[in-house]
Amino acid sequence: MASIDPDSTWTLHPQVSVRPEPFGALLYHFGTRRLSFLKDRTLLDVVERLADAPSARAACIDAGVAETHLPTYLRALGTLAESRMIAPRDAGERAA
Amino acid sequence: MTLTDAPVQAAPPPAPKRLVDHFELGLDAPICLTWELTYACNLSCVHCLSSSGRRDPRELSTEECKAVIDELERMQVFYVNIGGGEPTVRSDFWELVDYATAHHVGVKFSTNGVKITPEVAERLAANDYVDVQVSLDGATPDVNDHVRGPGSYDTAVRAMRNLRDAGMRNFKLSVVCTRQNISQLDDFKAIADEYGAQLRLTRLRPSGRGADVWDELHPTADQQRELYDWLVAHGEDVLTGDSFFHLSAYGQALPGLNLCGAGRVVCLIDPIGDVYACPFAIHDEFLAGNVREVGGFQQVWRESELFGRLRSPQSGGACSSCQFYDTCKGGCMAAKFFTGLPLDGPDPECVQGYGEQALEQRAAAADLPKHSGDHSHRTSPPRPRTGPNGMGPVRLTLSRREDLQAPPVSACAESPLAGFAATLAQAQGNDFDTKQSGADRRHEGGAPPRLA
Numbered sequence: 001m002a003s004i005d006p007d008s009t010w011t012l013h014p015q016v017s018v019r020p021e022p023f024g025a026l027l028y029h030f031g032t033r034r035l036s037f038l039k040d041r042t043l044l045d046v047v048e049r050l051a052d053a054p055s056a057r058a059a060c061i062d063a064g065v066a067e068t069h070l071p072t073y074l075r076a077l078g079t080l081a082e083s084r085m086i087a088p089r090d091a092g093e094r095a096a
Numbered sequence: 097m098t099l100t101d102a103p104v105q106a107a108p109p110p111a112p113k114r115l116v117d118h119f120e121l122g123l124d125a126p127i128c129l130t131w132e133l134t135y136a137c138n139l140s141c142v143h144c145l146s147s148s149g150r151r152d153p154r155e156l157s158t159e160e161c162k163a164v165i166d167e168l169e170r171m172q173v174f175y176v177n178i179g180g181g182e183p184t185v186r187s188d189f190w191e192l193v194d195y196a197t198a199h200h201v202g203v204k205f206s207t208n209g210v211k212i213t214p215e216v217a218e219r220l221a222a223n224d225y226v227d228v229q230v231s232l233d234g235a236t237p238d239v240n241d242h243v244r245g246p247g248s249y250d251t252a253v254r255a256m257r258n259l260r261d262a263g264m265r266n267f268k269l270s271v272v273c274t275r276q277n278i279s280q281l282d283d284f285k286a287i288a289d290e291y292g293a294q295l296r297l298t299r300l301r302p303s304g305r306g307a308d309v310w311d312e313l314h315p316t317a318d319q320q321r322e323l324y325d326w327l328v329a330h331g332e333d334v335l336t337g338d339s340f341f342h343l344s345a346y347g348q349a350l351p352g353l354n355l356c357g358a359g360r361v362v363c364l365i366d367p368i369g370d371v372y373a374c375p376f377a378i379h380d381e382f383l384a385g386n387v388r389e390v391g392g393f394q395q396v397w398r399e400s401e402l403f404g405r406l407r408s409p410q411s412g413g414a415c416s417s418c419q420f421y422d423t424c425k426g427g428c429m430a431a432k433f434f435t436g437l438p439l440d441g442p443d444p445e446c447v448q449g450y451g452e453q454a455l456e457q458r459a460a461a462a463d464l465p466k467h468s469g470d471h472s473h474r475t476s477p478p479r480p481r482t483g484p485n486g487m488g489p490v491r492l493t494l495s496r497r498e499d500l501q502a503p504p505v506s507a508c509a510e511s512p513l514a515g516f517a518a519t520l521a522q523a524q525g526n527d528f529d530t531k532q533s534g535a536d537r538r539h540e541g542g543a544p545p546r547l548a
Contacts, residue, residue, distance in 0.1 A: 015224065017200065019125070019172040023118045026127065028174035030202055030225055033266075035127065035174070037115055 003074040004081055006057035009089040010050045016085050020044060027085050036085050043076055050077075050086060116353070122360045122407035125171035125397065128204075130375040131365045133161070133189065134181040135471035138210050141233075141244045143272060143313060145376055146366070147304040148181040149473035154368040158188040160388070164365065165192070167393050168201045175202030177229075179375070181367065181471075184211035190219075197225035204229060206270060208248060209255025217255075217262035229268040229296065230255050235283035239276050243313070256291040268335065269293040272300050275312070278319040281326050285334075297327070299339040302434040302444075303376040304467050310435070320447055321346065338362075342427035342443045345420035356429055359384070359406035363397065371396045373406060376430035379468050413440025420448060427451075436464045 004010070012018065015031040024038040025047075038044045045063035053059035060073045080086045136151035137144070156164070168176065176196065183189055184207050196203050204227040212220075212228070220226050230252050234240030237249035259267050269288040271277065277284075281297075288295040302310035315323060324343045327334065331351040341354040353361075358374035365371055369387040372378055384403050385396035397403065412418075415426045426432075427443020435444040436458045442450035 017172065017174055019174070021118070021123060023115075026123075026174075028127075028202075030174075033202075033227060039115070 003078045004056055006074055007055045010056055010086045011089045013084055013087045029085055032084060034083060036083055046073060116355045119355060119361050125173050126363055127361045128175050128177055129363050130177045130179060132179050132367050133183040134186050134367050136185050137180055137182040139208055139245050139248055140473050142309050143306040145304045145306055147467050147470045147472050150471045152368055152471060156369050161192050162195055164387055164393060165196045165199055165201055169199040171394055175204055178203055178205035182208055197223060206231060209252045212255035212258050214258045217258035221262040221264040229270045231270050233272050234277050235280035235287060260291045265292050266294050268296045270296045272298050273323060274300050275315050278315050278323055296335040301376040301430050303430055307434050342424050343447060345424040345447045349423055355425060358429055359403040374430055379465055411440050415442055
């Protein structure tokens with residue numbers, strides 16, 4: 001799975017519902033009817049910051065991700081992008 | 097069970113635990129839950145998990161259903177699997193679907209297709225938050241109708257055609273795997289492809305009327321292997337919920353959720369609001385509470401003593417020494433319960449053969465636990481009216497009763513004052529003549545007739 005570009009901008013897909021859980025969060029996409037999960041709270045924090053952050057990297061840093069762990073989180077976001085849980089921000093409305 | 101059919105995908109940040117380990121401990125709210133809206137059904141499938149047929153007079157009202165939906169929205173339950181019975185025969189069904197989707201609770205409903213007209217299909221195709229699951233238990237009419245009843249194959253196919261023509265994509269074609277249809281798996285896949293549907297395979301459980309036909313219909317050991325191999329080859333495209341985790345003891349774990357979700361990530365709300373651990377376990381033993389109680393569904397989900405027990409670490413019992421226990425977890429609780437096996441022992445369809453041994457050693461079949469509340473049609477399956485096994489015409493012999501010389505008539509047909517006249521007659525001390533025929537007395541306006 002590919003990492004996303006740290007300088008790209010993203011948002012949660014409008015058809016995705018997020019439910020925080022003690023271990024992280026569950027995500028459900030009403031368009032693809034797929035369930036995903038975030039295995040830690042930090043990733044949830046990152047995802048929630050995406051829409052307002054100037055870049056994916058900034059969202060990670062703001063959520064307290066250490067520089068050394070950045071690649072892990074960018075890969076996780078890559079997986080979410082592949083399953084359309086998150087969408088490129090400028091195309092957010094068009095992504096189905 | 098109808099668990100999270102949605103394929104689970106892992107986003108891969110640091111992971112101290114597998115997701116199933118979290119699921120075993122239960123979630124604050126179910127991922128999805130099965131909600132049977134009514135016990136009424138136009139069919140009488142021989143394996144019906146809920147013994148449906150007749151509506152229950154205690155079923156939740158429209159307002160009560162909406163209150164449940166409000167609660168599910170607050171708990172962020174992503175979607176409900178609505179079933180029955182045949183849920184679409186409820187007159188408020190579409191109103192409830194619209195209400196749920198407007199309140200961010202997705203709906204997937206199971207139907208035999210009876211109400212899926214072209215107009216309904218158009219409406220469904222236009223709503224992203226609704227998914228449809230059409231039940232078909234044979235890839236040919238003979239196999240299907242044997243289990244689901246005459247004409248049910250055509251009904252399902254008509255519904256699928258309407259959905260396809262309306263542009264509905266990826267609705268589900270739902271199949272209960274039986275001894276009679278395991279050989280048709282490729283055919284089911286072809287039918288699903290033809291209608292742009294996704295195939296969903298589930299396990300036959302000895303639940304409801306399924307208990308009556310389980311011995312006859314549950315797949316043989318060889319067929320279980322055939323099913324497993326087929327799922328390994330096609331599993332990514334086929335939904336199974338948590339139906340077949342007992343098959344993972346063949347070796348490789350199958351796609352889908354490999355754990356029993358009962359009371360942990362799924363549950364059942366039945367038509368009268370009772371909350372059970374799983375749709376296949378309608379029995380007091382698995383009853384956690386009722387949504388009508390104070391605290392509603394949320395309290396039942398979070399506080400029920402039963403669910404607490406299901407979320408605590410389970411003992412493998414007789415299975416704990418088996419090397420496959422970690423993958424199969426002892427199999428399906430409901431399947432064990434309704435076949436009279438201990439819950440901490442092997443599944444009756446254990447692929448290692450321990451289930452068959454256990455079935456041979458179990459107590460007499462007469463002691464098997466019974467499904468709570470049978471709503472079957474009283475003549476279920478309906479008796480054939482014609483044909484070689486039919487009842488044929490009812491034979492009547494018409495004759496005249498010799499003690500009656502005229503057709504019986506009611507007192508007031510003889511005289512509007514019949515009752516008063518009798519009182520009058522008695523007050524006058526008259527003995528009226530009971531030997532007179534009614535026809536003769538009709539003009540007298542006096543005594544009421546004594547009809548034998």
